[in-house]
Amino acid sequence: MPIAAISTSAIAFIGDFFEWFGNLGIFFWRVLRAGLTPPYECRELIRQLDEVGSKSLPLVALAGSAIGVVISLEARYSLSRFGAKSMFPATLVYSVIQVMGPIITGLVVSGRVGAGIGAELASMKVTEQIDAIEASAINPYRLLAATRILACILMLPLLTIAADACGLLTGWFAQALVEPLSFHQFVESGFKGATLNAFLPPTLKTMVYGFIIGLIACFQGMRTRGGAEGVGRAATNSVVLGSLFLMLADVVLVKFILVVFP
Amino acid sequence: MATAQSTSILPEELEESGREPVVAVQDIHKSFGAHKVLNGINLTVNRGETLAVLGRSGTGKSVLLRLIVGLDKPDSGSIRICGEDIAGLTIDQLGGIRKKMGFLFQHAALYDSLSVADNVAFPLLHHNKALSKSERADRVSQLLLEVGLDGNLDRMPSDISGGMQKRVGLARALALKPEILLLDEPTAGLDPISSREIDELILKLQKERQMASIVVTHDLFSAKIISNRLALLDQGNVLIEGSFEDLERSDIAFVKEFLKQ
Numbered sequence: 339m340p341i342a343a344i345s346t347s348a349i350a351f352i353g354d355f356f357e358w359f360g361n362l363g364i365f366f367w368r369v370l371r372a373g374l375t376p377p378y379e380c381r382e383l384i385r386q387l388d389e390v391g392s393k394s395l396p397l398v399a400l401a402g403s404a405i406g407v408v409i410s411l412e413a414r415y416s417l418s419r420f421g422a423k424s425m426f427p428a429t430l431v432y433s434v435i436q437v438m439g440p441i442i443t444g445l446v447v448s449g450r451v452g453a454g455i456g457a458e459l460a461s462m463k464v465t466e467q468i469d470a471i472e473a474s475a476i477n478p479y480r481l482l483a484a485t486r487i488l489a490c491i492l493m494l495p496l497l498t499i500a501a502d503a504c505g506l507l508t509g510w511f512a513q514a515l516v517e518p519l520s521f522h523q524f525v526e527s528g529f530k531g532a533t534l535n536a537f538l539p540p541t542l543k544t545m546v547y548g549f550i551i552g553l554i555a556c557f558q559g560m561r562t563r564g565g566a567e568g569v570g571r572a573a574t575n576s577v578v579l580g581s582l583f584l585m586l587a588d589v590v591l592v593k594f595i596l597v598v599f600p
Numbered sequence: 601m602a603t604a605q606s607t608s609i610l611p612e613e614l615e616e617s618g619r620e621p622v623v624a625v626q627d628i629h630k631s632f633g634a635h636k637v638l639n640g641i642n643l644t645v646n647r648g649e650t651l652a653v654l655g656r657s658g659t660g661k662s663v664l665l666r667l668i669v670g671l672d673k674p675d676s677g678s679i680r681i682c683g684e685d686i687a688g689l690t691i692d693q694l695g696g697i698r699k700k701m702g703f704l705f706q707h708a709a710l711y712d713s714l715s716v717a718d719n720v721a722f723p724l725l726h727h728n729k730a731l732s733k734s735e736r737a738d739r740v741s742q743l744l745l746e747v748g749l750d751g752n753l754d755r756m757p758s759d760i761s762g763g764m765q766k767r768v769g770l771a772r773a774l775a776l777k778p779e780i781l782l783l784d785e786p787t788a789g790l791d792p793i794s795s796r797e798i799d800e801l802i803l804k805l806q807k808e809r810q811m812a813s814i815v816v817t818h819d820l821f822s823a824k825i826i827s828n829r830l831a832l833l834d835q836g837n838v839l840i841e842g843s844f845e846d847l848e849r850s851d852i853a854f855v856k857e858f859l860k861q
Contacts, residue, residue: 368691375692377726466709473669473705474723474772475698477691 365483365557372477373484382481386489390451394497401446402501405438406430406509414513427519427528430509436540439502441588444547446501447494448580452555455486456576459559460569468560483560487552494548498541539595546591547584554580620683621646622780622812623668628677630663637663639836640677647779650806650813652823654858655833661816662706664833665782668814669703670694682779699727702773702811706784708765710757716768717753720744723775743771747801763794770801774809781805781813787822799825820859832858 413429459482462468471478510524555576562568621644630638637660645651653661666672668679670686679686681697689697710719720740724731731739744750747767757765766786773781786802787795799822806813806826817823823830824844831841832855840847840855847855 372691461712465712466705466707467711469666469671470703470705470709470711470772472671472691473698473701473703474726475695475776476723476726477695479691 361561362553362557365560366553368479369483369487369553369556372480373488375480377480379481379485382485383488386485387493389454390447390486390489391493391496394447394450394493395500397450398443398446398497398501399504401442402434402439402504403508405442405501406434406505406507407512409433409438409505410509410512414516424527426513427510427524428530430513431506431528431532432536434505434509435502435537439505440498440540440544440547441585443494443498443501444544444551444584444588445581447490447497447548448551448584449577451490452551452576452580453573455552455555456559457569457573459483459556460562460572463560463562464565464568478560483552483556486556487549490548490552491545492548494544494551495541498544502541535599539599543588543591543595546587550583550587551580554583621680622682623814624678624680625664625668626678626680628664628667628679629675630660630667630672631675636836638667638674641833641837643831643838643841645780645812645814647812648806648810649829650802650815650827652827652830653814653816653833654818654820654823654830656858657818659833660836661833662784665703665784665814665816669698669701669782699776700778701780701782702770702776702778704766704769704773704781704783704786706788708757708762708769710765710768710772712757715754715756716744716749716760719757719768720771720775723772727776739775740771743774744768746774746805747771748797761794763790763798766790766798767801770798770805774805777809779811781811783813783815783817785817785819786815787817787819795819795822798822802826 409430413426413433414423417423417426417429459468462482468478468482471481506528510519510521513519513524514521558572558576558579562572564571623643623645625641625643628638628641629636637658641660641664643651643653643664653664655661663672667674668681670689674687677687682700684697686694686697710716711722714722717737717740720743721736724736724739728736741750741753744753744767747770749764749767749771752760752764757768760768770783770786783802787798790798802813802815803826805811813826815823815826827844829842830844830847832839832847834854840850840852847859850856
């Protein structure tokens with residue numbers, strides 16, 4: 339009997355899993371079709387660029403700064419053990435720009451923007467505001483979803499650059515407090531021999547993070563049911579699923595970048 | 601007494617007579633899972649006419665309005681708005697038809713992040729892009745004045761009463777000068793005085809604009825005042841349709857019970 343119950347639950351779970359992906363695919367298709375056809379919602383896009391970009395900047399800068407200090411402390415200790423202290427600038431530069439900057443920015447934006455979009459759209463859904471938009475002959479997939487997803491795609495690389503810059507600055511500063519190291523020396527040594535290929539793909543891959551964060555948050559928000567509880571669930575799921583898919587995508591993207599931009 | 605069968609005019613008959621209804625609902629079925637909500641319903645509304653749709657809670661009155669405005673799709677049957685069948689239209693294709701309709705939601709559904717003025721301006725901003733900022737502001741003031749609101753332009757929806765929210769919702773519904781007005785329980789949750797004020801407002805607007813209106817309501821008194829015709833729904837279909845007097849003369853037990861309230 340318990341085996342039968344477990345298998346029934348497993349079948350239901352698998353069914354829900356595929357249904358969720360199917361609905362996500364349909365949602366994406368509607369957003370894509372709406373976003374690519376006029377009228378374009380430029381005013382709303384600009385508002386969303388501000389919401390996603392400017393308003394996330396302080397948090398992203400703070401997170402980037404903290405990561406810079408942590409990497410600086412850890413790298414100095416590890417490199418000293420192996421007598422490779424001269425590698426410190428390059429280690430910090432590559433660690434921040436290629437690895438930590440993009441993923442930290444993605445996770446911070448997923449937490450702040452993903453939850454915000456999920457909760458906002460869910461609240462609009464349960465109070466019939468999205469229906470009111472549609473009844474006013476305005477396509478909500480175009481006005482609400484396409485603009486938010488595009489804003490996430492466009493702002494993530496810029497926020498990543500800000501996080502990287504803050505991380506490098508605080509990392510250098512943390513090192514300079516212990517050992518004399520001019521900023522000029524740090525930059526020259528850190529970026530020595532580096533090509534654009536080393537830094538551009540890791541920064542641009544955050545556009546995929548932005549797409550994932552925006553798409554999942556809009557999807558969770560616009561399919562919400564069930565009042566305040568539904569709104570809370572949509573906000574939580576937006577963050578949890580957004581962060582999870584972002585990290586899974588990172589695995590694929592890192593491999594892809596290593597193959598395509600060796 | 602008039603029953604649904606005797607007074608409901610089918611779209612074909614009206615087409616033959618050269619007078620097509622503005623809204624023609626024909627043989628609509630709608631279910632949610634195993635629960636059948638609408639079961640082959642037929643209704644028509646002509647220009648300048650107000651139809652009140654009555655019935656117990658859960659009989660599909662609001663679902664009927666959502667189907668007419670295209671927010672939900674029927675399982676089968678046809679809905680013709682100004683002669684055009686809306687079944688199978690995409691969300692963008694429906695846009696042209698929706699511009700002819702104004703919809704007042706049960707809880708007004710005002711955009712809570714926008715002020716009263718911006719709520720009313722919202723459809724104008726998207727569909728009347730030729731309007732200058734000052735022209736749009738004038739139009740918003742005029743619409744709010746029309747629904748009896750003045751001097752509340754910058755307040756947020758959460759700062760105004762339920763009755764005022766309904767008025768703002770009505771002003772927003774009227775913004776694009778619709779030919780059809782759909783009202784979902786316009787007096788629900790309001791005190792008797794506010795309810796009568798909303799009724800008078802609807803009557804005034806009908807007289808001035810000559811729209812076709814469908815009003816879903818539980819308020820019999822309101823239905824009697826504002827409508828030319830009433831349709832009582834039961835078990836997903838129109839049980840009886842006619843004037844208020846027709847309903848009062850009915851021998852059907854459910855109608856008698858319903859009118860006792």
